[in-house]
Amino acid sequence: MSAEITPLFARQVALDIQPRVISMAEAATLKLTFINLHPPQSPALPEIPGFDINYIGQESQVSIINGQQEQRLTYNYRLFPKSSGQFRIGPFSMSVHGQNIDLDAINIEVLPPGAASDDNKSQRVDDLIFARVQLPRNEVFLQERFDIEISLYYRGVQLDRGVQFQNLPSTGLNLEDLQEIGSTREAVGGEIYDVRRFRMRGTALTAGTFELAPMLRINVFVRRERPRDPFFGGFDAFFGRHETQTMIVPTETMNVVIRPLPINGRPDTFGGAVGKFDMELHVQPTEVNAGDPVTLTLRISGRGNFETISMPPINLGDDFRRYDPKLVASGRDHKVFEQVFIPRIDTIKELPPVSFSFFDPELKKYQTIVRGPYPLLVKAGSSDAPLMVQAPSPLPQPDRAPLGIDIVDLKRNPGKWRSDAFISNDTVPVGLHALPILALAALLVIQRRRDKFNANASLRRRYQAPKSARAAIRAAEQAMGNGQTARFYESLWQAIADYVGHRCNLEAGQISPELIIIRLQSAGLKPEFLTRVRDLLAKCDEVRFANADLPGEKDAMRSELQHVQEILRACEKIAIT
Amino acid sequence: MNRLTYNSRLSLMVALLLLHALPILHAEVTTFSPQQLFEQANLRYDQGDFAGALKLYQELISSGHANVETLFNAGNAAYRKGSPGDAVLYFRRAWLLNPRDPDVSANLELVQERTGALKPTTAVIDMVGREFSRREWTLLMKSGYWSAFLFTAIALISPGLRRFAKPTALIAGVIALSGFAGWLYWKHWEGLSEVVVVESRQTVKYEPREKATPFFAVPEGSILFMEDEFHSWVKVRSGQNAGWLPKNAVAPVYPWKSGIER
Numbered sequence: 001m002s003a004e005i006t007p008l009f010a011r012q013v014a015l016d017i018q019p020r021v022i023s024m025a026e027a028a029t030l031k032l033t034f035i036n037l038h039p040p041q042s043p044a045l046p047e048i049p050g051f052d053i054n055y056i057g058q059e060s061q062v063s064i065i066n067g068q069q070e071q072r073l074t075y076n077y078r079l080f081p082k083s084s085g086q087f088r089i090g091p092f093s094m095s096v097h098g099q100n101i102d103l104d105a106i107n108i109e110v111l112p113p114g115a116a117s118d119d120n121k122s123q124r125v126d127d128l129i130f131a132r133v134q135l136p137r138n139e140v141f142l143q144e145r146f147d148i149e150i151s152l153y154y155r156g157v158q159l160d161r162g163v164q165f166q167n168l169p170s171t172g173l174n175l176e177d178l179q180e181i182g183s184t185r186e187a188v189g190g191e192i193y194d195v196r197r198f199r200m201r202g203t204a205l206t207a208g209t210f211e212l213a214p215m216l217r218i219n220v221f222v223r224r225e226r227p228r229d230p231f232f233g234g235f236d237a238f239f240g241r242h243e244t245q246t247m248i249v250p251t252e253t254m255n256v257v258i259r260p261l262p263i264n265g266r267p268d269t270f271g272g273a274v275g276k277f278d279m280e281l282h283v284q285p286t287e288v289n290a291g292d293p294v295t296l297t298l299r300i301s302g303r304g305n306f307e308t309i310s311m312p313p314i315n316l317g318d319d320f321r322r323y324d325p326k327l328v329a330s331g332r333d334h335k336v337f338e339q340v341f342i343p344r345i346d347t348i349k350e351l352p353p354v355s356f357s358f359f360d361p362e363l364k365k366y367q368t369i370v371r372g373p374y375p376l377l378v379k380a381g382s383s384d385a386p387l388m389v390q391a392p393s394p395l396p397q398p399d400r401a402p403l404g405i406d407i408v409d410l411k412r413n414p415g416k417w418r419s420d421a422f423i424s425n426d427t428v429p430v431g432l433h434a435l436p437i438l439a440l441a442a443l444l445v446i447q448r449r450r451d452k453f454n455a456n457a458s459l460r461r462r463y464q465a466p467k468s469a470r471a472a473i474r475a476a477e478q479a480m481g482n483g484q485t486a487r488f489y490e491s492l493w494q495a496i497a498d499y500v501g502h503r504c505n506l507e508a509g510q511i512s513p514e515l516i517i518i519r520l521q522s523a524g525l526k527p528e529f530l531t532r533v534r535d536l537l538a539k540c541d542e543v544r545f546a547n548a549d550l551p552g553e554k555d556a557m558r559s560e561l562q563h564v565q566e567i568l569r570a571c572e573k574i575a576i577t
Numbered sequence: 578m579n580r581l582t583y584n585s586r587l588s589l590m591v592a593l594l595l596l597h598a599l600p601i602l603h604a605e606v607t608t609f610s611p612q613q614l615f616e617q618a619n620l621r622y623d624q625g626d627f628a629g630a631l632k633l634y635q636e637l638i639s640s641g642h643a644n645v646e647t648l649f650n651a652g653n654a655a656y657r658k659g660s661p662g663d664a665v666l667y668f669r670r671a672w673l674l675n676p677r678d679p680d681v682s683a684n685l686e687l688v689q690e691r692t693g694a695l696k697p698t699t700a701v702i703d704m705v706g707r708e709f710s711r712r713e714w715t716l717l718m719k720s721g722y723w724s725a726f727l728f729t730a731i732a733l734i735s736p737g738l739r740r741f742a743k744p745t746a747l748i749a750g751v752i753a754l755s756g757f758a759g760w761l762y763w764k765h766w767e768g769l770s771e772v773v774v775v776e777s778r779q780t781v782k783y784e785p786r787e788k789a790t791p792f793f794a795v796p797e798g799s800i801l802f803m804e805d806e807f808h809s810w811v812k813v814r815s816g817q818n819a820g821w822l823p824k825n826a827v828a829p830v831y832p833w834k835s836g837i838e839r
Contacts, residue, residue, distance in 0.1 A: 272792060324797070415644060437726070
């Protein structure tokens, strides 16, 4: 076949057939895609043994990737099998403007009519849906990165797109980057299965044997089994005749053996890299003056545990001044380092070789890549440069890079100097923080008591009784000291009258000596105290109503005062109402 | 007479020597104020004597004057001196004191980027918790706590002010609780024992011995979490990976927490 088209790039035609396993009753689709080519007419396929070919149309697609436009023109053909068996379609070659393009052959399997049965009812669910796990090897090495492929096989059922993985190992292996890598068809046991493939990237973290038995949680569309509604059953044809049912699909348990890296043969330059790597090195410039920088760019690419890889050490001796290597780029499959060297002397002829060692898990041995030595032409420094006379600057200028690519400059104002500037010292003792709680508790008690007193006048007066009696006794003591007899007895009367008045919740006008005696008697005051009270009240009346300071004996007054105090103390112990 | 003369001369010489030595002795015991030391360190930095400047900043820090500015400047001096690991350590300590300082964050980020250092992962709770330093959270907690009690007391004592004092006490209580949550976050974070890799070309090993299998490389300036110590080794963690590093290759962000002082 040929097409009158202008070739733009090599490999601009692609051939694909899907599915590659079909039954006699099915058809496969052959796609012939022209990338950045515009054939003026549909290409005609040659006769393919075992298949009838029907052209079903073309589709075109334009995409812009990284600013470059790509046009795809695809011609679709339907292949109908005429007989069962294994078929090899191609290889083909086509000529486009005199340029020969080869298309690789594709194998297709057509199963005989009896093999793929549609009668799923007698089959077990395990036959309709199952999953398999594939590892590159059953034995992997510590720190090796490997792909775990999980394939979900199903036939005769429809699956939801969502698939969740369960029962993944939590120790020994680090699994990440789960992704679906495509779907295909496969013949298993004479049946055609749709296959969805998933890939996880695993890293062996600990030596030992680990079980890998992931489970897939999937949702299967199943026909709803319910009696048909005689009135509204017709809507079932449109709504809700299917529902999803969650299924857990187990896989066979695989034992993954993680072996430690061998001690024997480990090179000194080995830094933990496990995988398959390559190293490229660039030295720029290769002609310099002594004292000028030389940049060495080192790119390590391949597949493996890139996180362990650092810049390999270079044995430069004292002839070079070196700066720390910088990681300038990194990705899933590469790391790029830059290191700057400054040759100190002009007798240097080369940059020494650079070695990078890694463990190759496929070859099961350590590998060392050596690049270099690199010729380096170092000229004498700028001693022949003309001397310049200039005024000395007051201070040597610090080596500063321009703003934006350098660190932010010093802070000039230190603020407040504190000797406890760091963060873990608590200046306030912990016990002090309990103070508000205690204060609040005390406040609450006071508040409650105040509320209680406010609500109950007799209680308040009960608490006021001793206070007022004490105040009157103090006045009596003062009067006794001053020799004021009338005032003394007036105060004693006041002490007893106030006390009893408060205790009995009586108004001041209601108090009389008789009432006091009655109340104290009914409260059960001892007779000896009652007698004293009676005598004392009589004496008080006598002095009060005489209304004059009678000459009194201090001893007698002191005795009276003592009696009053004893009476009051005795009254405190009884309930007066 | 001669003997006496000899003794007198000897005494005179000793006295003269002491007299001459006095200013020197005096100079040695002269102590600079933190401000003077700070300015001297800045001057040395400006003159390009980064090692000298770093020494003075360290002197300030070890004497208890570890404020944000000193730590930040120490980080700058360490970076200029060619010790990015130390620079990250000082920037990190400065960041702990003031997580919102943009200069500190910028320098920390830049130095780590230049060395390709590993950084600890940041969750949402970290972003919230690190909005304030531990000191600030503590201050918030204490002020909220005391204010809540004060306004509660006012509400109890003075019924007239209750209308104003009650909601204020409630707000203060919420502030106190927020501060307590932040304080708890930092308390937990402190327990994680953060360390910085201060030596170049370090590889974490599976076991605490020189000949053990290398696990993963940690560039200088990487921030890891210390999990364990064994003789001259420390067990460190970065994300999911944990292994052993020589003790002298790391320095704790909290200098008082461990014997591996820097």
